[in-house]
Amino acid sequence: MEDLERLLREHDFLSDLEDRHTRLLVSCAKNARFQVGEFLMREGSEADAFFLIRRGQVALETHVPARGTIQMESVGPGDVLGLSWLIPPYRVDLDARAVEPVIALVFDGSCLRRKIEDDHDLGYALVRRLFEKAYLRLEHVRLQRLDVYKAP
Numbered sequence: 001m002e003d004l005e006r007l008l009r010e011h012d013f014l015s016d017l018e019d020r021h022t023r024l025l026v027s028c029a030k031n032a033r034f035q036v037g038e039f040l041m042r043e044g045s046e047a048d049a050f051f052l053i054r055r056g057q058v059a060l061e062t063h064v065p066a067r068g069t070i071q072m073e074s075v076g077p078g079d080v081l082g083l084s085w086l087i088p089p090y091r092v093d094l095d096a097r098a099v100e101p102v103i104a105l106v107f108d109g110s111c112l113r114r115k116i117e118d119d120h121d122l123g124y125a126l127v128r129r130l131f132e133k134a135y136l137r138l139e140h141v142r143l144q145r146l147d148v149y150k151a152p
Helices: 004-010 019-026 109-118 120-148
Strands: 029-034 039-041 049-055 058-064 068-075 095-098 102-108
Touching: 004 019, 004 029, 004 102, 019 109, 019 120, 039 049, 049 109, 102 109, 109 120
Parallel strands: none
Antiparallel strands: 029 102, 039 095, 049 102, 058 068, 058 095
């Protein structure tokens, strides 16, 4: 079995986290594999997990009436998946489907919420990193919209 603490330290998202915080996170984490076509998350379900993608690609999809399922974005190695575990009512807002075999660190959302409530420094460190990732995704969406709506 791979050493989870080492895997956490190797992921870009957590690489500069304090050692004591990394040790706290190990108890909430597991290493998981997902096959092509397998869902990591389903829209409308309970947001009970947070993912750090180590290998593979994940399509973020939503169902649009009269259009079917559309891919909104994709995430891959080094990316973060699942921000809703932190925000009540803890519901997933997109499907996340493996389009390549995926290896990810999966964190239990309830466990993480307890850890960050008990250790506000850990909470700040995680939320700051999550905000940076969310900001980059919003910037990506903004740039996509500029391209779609640009004047001829």
